[in-house]
Amino acid sequence: MNKRIMALIPALLITLCLLAMGAVPAAAIGEGMKADRGTPWVDGEIEPLWKRADRQKLTHVTGGEGRSDTSLCYVSVLWDEESLYFLFELIDNDFTFDAPAGSPLNDCVYLYIDEADVFGPTWKGGQTCICLTPAAGKSVYPLYGDAPADFETAWAKDIDGYWNIEFRYTPHTLDLTKTDKILMDFRFADANPDGVTDCFFNWSDELGECETDSASWTYVTLKKTASGASGEGFATAEEAAASINRTPIEKYMFMEGTEGNHNEGAANIWDGNVGTKFCTSVFSMKSVVRLPKPMTIDGLIMATANDNSAYNGRNPDEWKIQGSNNKQDWTDIVTGDESFFDEVDFTYFAMRVECDTAYRYYRFYNRSCKSGCCQLSEVVLCSTDDAVKALDFADVEVELTDKDTLTNYESPARLGSLTPETAETEAAPAEVRPAVEKKYRRESVIPGVVTVCAVFAVLGACAVIAPKFRKED
């Protein structure tokens, strides 16, 4: 018997080793980022909106010839219907920008985006790598794939002398309103004025494979319903309502809904009691109420139930709030997914809602959830007096910098206005180029908007790209 156990030990050890190896795949794992919805002003300044973003440090040192203890880079991502927005905060003791555009011998950031969700060896159509450098004429340089369909970039030094880069990237093919997550990576090249790259810092890629394998990148999830307060939970509906400066509607007459579990029916989301829930495995799940009179809504609050923290994946994942005046024809007012909530119990989440039409009937509708059993304890609609809205503390007036006055700012329009020739180049929009040209070109054909950038760069100073980063002919 003992012998048998002894004989099993090596096999067990091998199995454990294999399991352990399997748990650490060659490609990077672990990181995740949720991008809030919001439209920052691209001027190089970090406005309050950015404080809401999920700010992450690039932690994996994947190469270079020096030390990594004097530099750091943070990245934050926001999105709106048109564009992705990036904020890179570069912390460094020896900023240098003397090398040609695109070279890691400048302190710069590489942004990797897989619009086509290839998730594999690079560089395929839809995959892009853009080098962002806080230096005029070198600011946006696409190393691989297409240039952005449109962009803006601005960079500014903060109070400590560190550079911040704000960048707007307008995708080619991605419809951001229909995209849940995008494969990306970020890399900070910390260059040394002596002409070497001290370190590469990556976000997702742990082994320095990001240039050759997009499977080492990580998905950034687009939060579909974020509107300031939804990322933060509250203990009561009143606190949640206060966070968006909106007034909850208190009286609902429940009309009809999808069958729920025993004592967990569709009426429970309108009863003002976070202790009762609508829980069902029947989809789509619906719950209809009538208001005392037609009302326009301007806020939405929803609360998780008693045991979401124990049973994950129960939050509504394809939900809508709809309005109707005949209980037949429903108009979507707001839609969202589970990112509206967190996996927590008895917690209220809130968002503002834009709607001009008054409805008598409202419907909570949800098509799915991750676990197959969905639950929700409360839905609270808000309708607020104009006088209350006028006292709005949440819409803090931020003085926006006039972009025309910025020196550290580049966009196709700005670059196009530099000289008559570049203006002409800029005037030829990407759409009129042959479709085939929009595909990824392995050869070094620099795309439209960046031609302008490159021309400018060449005019400025740099004719030769560092041999290591010269594109293939």
Ligand SMILES: [Ca+2]
């Ligand atoms: Ca800004």
Ligand SMILES: [Ca+2]
């Ligand atoms: Ca440096």
Ligand SMILES: [Ca+2]
């Ligand atoms: Ca309830």
